Amino acid sequence: MNAPVYVALLHYPMRNRTGEQVATAVTNLDIHDISRSCRTYGVKRYFIVTPVTEQHRVVGRILTHWSSEKSREWHPDRFEALARVQLVLDFEAVKAEIFSKHGEQPEVVLTEARPMPNTVAYADYRRELESPERTKPVLIVFGTGWGYSDVFFPEVHRILAPVHGPKDDPDGEYNHLSVRAAAAIVLDRLFGR
Numbered sequence: 001m002n003a004p005v006y007v008a009l010l011h012y013p014m015r016n017r018t019g020e021q022v023a024t025a026v027t028n029l030d031i032h033d034i035s036r037s038c039r040t041y042g043v044k045r046y047f048i049v050t051p052v053t054e055q056h057r058v059v060g061r062i063l064t065h066w067s068s069e070k071s072r073e074w075h076p077d078r079f080e081a082l083a084r085v086q087l088v089l090d091f092e093a094v095k096a097e098i099f100s101k102h103g104e105q106p107e108v109v110l111t112e113a114r115p116m117p118n119t120v121a122y123a124d125y126r127r128e129l130e131s132p133e134r135t136k137p138v139l140i141v142f143g144t145g146w147g148y149s150d151v152f153f154p155e156v157h158r159i160l161a162p163v164h165g166p167k168d169d170p171d172g173e174y175n176h177l178s179v180r181a182a183a184a185i186v187l188d189r190l191f192g193r
């Protein structure tokens with residue numbers, strides 16, 4: 001695959017349970033688990049996006065801890081995964097960072113549990129990315145809270161089809177995965193062997 005792949009976990013602009021636009025809190029699990037999935041599936045950088053400076057202080061401390069020599073020595077796998085994490089204030093900073101590395105803007109690919117119009121199937125997108133001519137950077141976006149605020153949608157170029165369980169579940173359809181589980185499944189479908 002020639003296209004460099006990036007992941008962003010958005011904490012703003014998200015919706016809360018009543019649909020208001022909010023910044024959600026970063027969770028330690030999301031930092032660790034998604035960084036390990038990113039490392040496993042060859043993602044170049046995992047951006048954690050939050051405008052809340054207090055969250056930068058807390059997450060910054062966690063990242064500093066895991067970038068120490070002691071962490072490298074005692075937990076090399078975790079160290080290696082967390083080295084891919086980059087904390088940024090907004091989505092513009094993510095795009096600017098990718099542009100500075102590759103000289104072009106990424107294709108922004110949304111993941112979403114709800115059915116949306118014009119989604120792309122995993123197999124089709126995977127085939128597209130496997131084409132040797134396909135070199136444009138890819139930025140796969142995951143959400144938090146109750147999903148993305150509508151103001152984010154103009155940033156989006158493609159939407160991946162929702163992940164579903166087996167057909168005809170006698171208990172009915174349920175596909176509200178944790179973002180950590182969704183990230184692992186999506187990355188595996190696109191890049192796993």
Ligand SMILES: C[S@@+](CC[C@H](N)C(=O)[O-])C[C@H]1O[C@@H](n2cnc3c(N)ncnc32)[C@H](O)[C@@H]1O
Nearest residue numbers: 112113142143144147162163175177178179182
């Ligand atoms: C809305 S957030 C909820 C975060 C929540 N606090 C948690 O992790 O349990 C979940 C995110 O995971 C992804 N996701 C969850 N279920 C999904 C599905 N069935 N298909 C695709 N993406 C999904 C989407 O990126 C979505 O924005």
